[in-house]
Structure formats: structure tokens, C-alpha cells
Amino acid sequence: MTAIEDLIRLLKHLPGMGEKSASRLAYHLIRTDSSFNKALGSAIMEIQDRIHPCPICGCYTEDELCSYCSSPDRDNSLLCVVEQPQDVLSISSSGAYNGLFHVLGGAIDPLSGIGPDSLSFPQLMKRIDEGGFKEIIIATNPTEEGDTTALYIRHLLKDREGIAITRLASGLPIGGDLGYADKLTLARSMRGRVRI
Amino acid sequence: MTAIEDLIRLLKHLPGMGEKSASRLAYHLIRTDSSFNKALGSAIMEIQDRIHPCPICGCYTEDELCSYCSSPDRDNSLLCVVEQPQDVLSISSSGAYNGLFHVLGGAIDPLSGIGPDSLSFPQLMKRIDEGGFKEIIIATNPTEEGDTTALYIRHLLKDREGIAITRLASGLPIGGDLGYADKLTLARSMRGRVRI
Numbered sequence: 001m002t003a004i005e006d007l008i009r010l011l012k013h014l015p016g017m018g019e020k021s022a023s024r025l026a027y028h029l030i031r032t033d034s035s036f037n038k039a040l041g042s043a044i045m046e047i048q049d050r051i052h053p054c055p056i057c058g059c060y061t062e063d064e065l066c067s068y069c070s071s072p073d074r075d076n077s078l079l080c081v082v083e084q085p086q087d088v089l090s091i092s093s094s095g096a097y098n099g100l101f102h103v104l105g106g107a108i109d110p111l112s113g114i115g116p117d118s119l120s121f122p123q124l125m126k127r128i129d130e131g132g133f134k135e136i137i138i139a140t141n142p143t144e145e146g147d148t149t150a151l152y153i154r155h156l157l158k159d160r161e162g163i164a165i166t167r168l169a170s171g172l173p174i175g176g177d178l179g180y181a182d183k184l185t186l187a188r189s190m191r192g193r194v195r196i
Numbered sequence: 197m198t199a200i201e202d203l204i205r206l207l208k209h210l211p212g213m214g215e216k217s218a219s220r221l222a223y224h225l226i227r228t229d230s231s232f233n234k235a236l237g238s239a240i241m242e243i244q245d246r247i248h249p250c251p252i253c254g255c256y257t258e259d260e261l262c263s264y265c266s267s268p269d270r271d272n273s274l275l276c277v278v279e280q281p282q283d284v285l286s287i288s289s290s291g292a293y294n295g296l297f298h299v300l301g302g303a304i305d306p307l308s309g310i311g312p313d314s315l316s317f318p319q320l321m322k323r324i325d326e327g328g329f330k331e332i333i334i335a336t337n338p339t340e341e342g343d344t345t346a347l348y349i350r351h352l353l354k355d356r357e358g359i360a361i362t363r364l365a366s367g368l369p370i371g372g373d374l375g376y377a378d379k380l381t382l383a384r385s386m387r388g389r390v391r392i
Contacts (some may be wrong), residue, residue, distance in 0.1 A: 003239075003246040004285075010236045015224050021212075026243070028211050028281045030256065034244050040206045042242030043199075047222070048230045051200040052333055060226065062199055086223040089200075 001050070004030070056127070058103030058120055059088040068092070068101050073100045077134040081124065081152075081153060083107050085142060091139060099137070102127060107145035108152055116152060125156060135164040142170045142188075200226070227367075252323070254299030254316055255284040264288070264297050271295045273330040277320065277349060279303050279337060287335060295333070298323060303341035304348055310341075312348060321352060324359070331360040338366045 001009070004026055011022035029037055032111055053059070054066035061067065068074060068088070078099025080087055088101045104119040128136065140146035150167050157165055171189035172181055181189075197205070200222055207218035225233055226269065249255065250262035264270060274295025278284055284297045300315040324332065332344070334349055336342035346363050353361055367385035368377055377385075 003243055006254060007239045007243050010232070010239050011262060013232065013236075016217075023282060023285070025210060027280070029240060029243055030247065030281075036206070036209065037240050037244060041237040041239075043203045043206050043237075044225060044233050044240065045237030047199055047203050047226055048233060051226065060200060084223070085226075086219060089219070192339075 010071065053085070053103075053193070057088075057101045058105060058123070059101055064127065073098075077132065078130065079133045079135070080135065080137040080139050082139045083146065083149070087139065097137075099135075104140070104190070107140055107143070107149040109145040109148075113152045119149075121153075124153075128157070133163060133168060138165065138167045142168075201293060205217075249281070249299075252286075253297045254369040255281045255297055273328065274333065275323070275327065275329045275331070276335050278334040278335045279342065279345070283335065295331075295332075300336070300345065303336055303339070303345040305344075315345075317349075317352065319328070320349075324353070324356070329359060331362060334363045336363065338364075 006024045006138060007029070008019075008022045011017055011025050014022075017080065018024070051060045051062055054061045054069055055064075056069040057066060059066050059068065062125060063070070075098050078097070079102055080091060081102045081104060082091065083104055083106055085103050088103065091097050091101075102120070102124050104121070104124070106114050106119055108114060108116055108119070127133075136153070136157065138150040140149045154165055157163060169192060170185070171192055172178070178186070184191055200269040201227070203222045204215075204218045207213055208215060209222050210218075213221070223298055247258055248258045250265055251260075253262060255262050255264065257266040259266070269310055271294050274289060274293070276293060276295055277298045277300060278287065279300055279302055281299050284299065285295075287293050298316070299322050300317070302315055302322070304310060304312055304315070323329075332349070332353065334346040335343045349359055353359060365388060366381070367388055368374070368381065374382070
């Protein structure tokens with residue numbers, strides 16, 4: 001196997017990459033600036049050695065604690081529960097949230113063998129027990145699995161007094177078009193309609 | 197900038213990769229098997245050091261000459277002229293050609309500043325002078341630039357006796373659908389219709 005075939009074979013393992021796109025990408029890398037390839041190659045090789053999950057919230061960090069858990073400027077009365085570490089970045093970069101995070105590591109999905117035991121609920125409950133949180137914002141995905149997980153968290157927290165439990169609003173995406181919205185999204189945005 | 201942001205920034209430079217897909221790919225790499233990342237990273241870092249253009253035909257090789265130019269089993273009366281090194285792999289893997297190749301390094305495209313001087317026409321003419329080729333198959337892309345390049349090669353070779361000059365057939369792609377074919381392709385396939 002030649003060096004190019006070898007590179008194409010590896011690139012084909014990336015998500016969404018077929019034979020043609022892997023080959024196009026390989027030839028693109030061949031023509032590209034060699035310092036870029038060195039930087040990209042070493043970033044890929046080193047990424048897993050450079051980061052680890054934050055022991056408190058579970059999002060990725062290079063330091064002992066992540067930038068959210070260690071920041072004195074964030075509102076520590078708010079806790080946003082997400083499925084995956086990348087969701088932390090998405091929500092934090094929306095600019096609409098300044099509280100703390102908790103990464104579950106997925107959503108409850110019995111068909112894929114992911115039960116509550118596979119997720120970081122004990123750590124979540126421990127944080128809530130210790131934390132003095134006023135609001136738990138459940139930001140799991142608006143999917144069946146995400147909804148199940150949200151209901152499960154509400155069930156876990158049903159006896160806690162003084163903690164508001166909320167869920168991200170579902171509805172039409174901004175800039176979207178009614179004609180392209182699916183029925184479920186449209187139904188949710190109708191049920192969740194707000195007074196203007 | 198964190199290690200993840202750094203990786204996303206580099207991935208975003210790849211063709212067809214936006215902010216979202218770069219971020220999704222980065223988190224995929226974080227979760228993936230670390231030996232895969234080591235293999236992919238080093239393949240990307242080393243690719244340009246491991247290969248170089250074949251001094252005869254211009255396609256990429258790891259050896260002194262490429263596998264086509266050095267093979268005793270290929271028909272050295274046929275020469276297929278292509279634009280890019282990756283076209284060699286495409287044609288060779290179609291299984292319909294067993295001759296030699298010549299890589300031009302692009303197509304004539306005055307609007308992008310690529311004139312005949314930027315391409316390997318002198319090497320092509322030298323090979324044809326020395327080569328004893330019976331047929332030159334022009335396999336440039338079926339685009340305006342590819343057509344211009346094909347006409348230019350025909351012009352260069354107009355005084356050569358005994359060398360057939362051919363061009364890859366254009367027409368409907370196999371498995372295609374008339375309804376989805378563009379007008380130009382349909383017109384070409386009509387003009388180039390064959391008796392059955």
C-alpha cells in the first residue's frame with residue numbers, strides 16, 4: 001500500500017467521509033503548505049494527551065479544572081445539564097448563559113443499551129446536594145432520548161424544594177422558514193407559543 | 197487558545213469544512229481510538245516527505261519512478277494525458293486502460309492566469325518525440341478549460357503522422373437519469389450517439 005492509499009484509507013474512517021471525498025482530501029493535503037500538515041498532524045496526534053475531562057463537570061480541559069468550574073465570574077446558582085462536552089461550547093458561545101455546566105456523557109437510550117447507570121447522574125446529584133443551585137437548566141437534545149433524560153432528571157429532583165427545573169425552549173429555528181419546519185417542531189412551537 | 201479550539205481552527209482550513217463540521221470532527225477525534233489518531237496524524241505529517249512527482253509522467257510516487265512508468269506490463273504505445281495526479285488513480289482503477297500516463301499539472305485557464313507555459317507541455321512533446329506512441333488519449337476534464345487544453349494538444353500534435361489523437365467520450369453517466377442530466381451533457385450525448 002502506497003503512502004497516498006494509506007492516507008486515503010485512514011481519512012475514510014472519519015465521519016461522513018467516503019472514498020471520493022477521502023481521496024480529494026488526501027490530494028488537497030499533498031498540495032497544501034507543509035507547515036499546515038505538520039500543525040494539523042501533530043494537533044490530531046496530541047489532542048487526547050493534552051485534554052482530559054474536568055473532574056467536576058465532565059467537559060474537556062487542559063488544566064486541573066475546566067475554565068467554567070474554576071472561574072470566579074460565573075453565576076454558581078445556575079447549573080446547565082448537557083449530554084456531551086461539545087454542547088458546553090455551543091451553549092457557552094451563544095452568550096446567553098453564564099452559569100455552571102454538568103456533562104452527562106450521553107442521553108438515556110435503552111435501545112442502544114445506555115441506561116441511567118451509564119451516565120453521570122450520581123455526580124450530578126452530589127453537586128446539587130452540595131451546590132446551592134437555584135435553577136437546573138436541562139439542555140439535553142430535543143430528541144426522544146433527550147426528552148427521556150430530562151424527565152428522568154425531573155424525577156430525580158422531585159423532592160428538592162427551592163430549585164427550579166427548566167428545559168431549553170423548543171420551536172422554530174431563528175431564520176427558519178415555516179414551510180421547511182417539520183410537523184413536530186411546528187407542533188411544539190404552537191404549544192409553547194409566547195405572548196408578544 | 198485551548199487544544200480543542202486549536203484543532204478546530206486547523207480542521208476548518210480543510211476543503212468543505214465549516215465551523216460546525218470542524219467542531220464535530222474534533223470531538224469525534226477526541227472520542228476515537230488513540231492509535232487511530234496517532235496513525236492519521238503521522239500520515240498527514242509525513243505524506244509530503246514520502247512522495248514526490250515521477251520525473252517522467254508527473255504522478256506521485258514513493259520510488260524513483262512511478263509504478264506505471266517502471267512497469268514492464270503496460271502498453272507503452274498508449275499515452276493518456278490528464279490534468280492532475282489524482283486523475284491517474286481514477287483512470288487506472290477504472291480497469292479500462294493499461295497504457296502510460298502524462299500529468300499536465302492542470303488545464304489552460306487564462307482567467308486564473310494558467311497559460312500553456314505553466315503546464316508540462318515541453319515534457320509531453322519530448323516524450324512523444326522519443327516514445328513511439330501510437331495513440332495519445334486526452335483525458336482532461338469535460339469542462340471549458342479541459343476542452344481548451346485538449347484542442348491545444350491537438351494543435352501541438354497536428355503535424356505528427358501515425359499518431360491517433362483521441363479524447364474520452366462525454367455523455368450520460370452510467371446509472372444516471374435523463375431528467376437530472378444538464379442540457380450540455382444531454383446535447384453532447386446526443387451529438388456523440390453511437391449505433392447499437
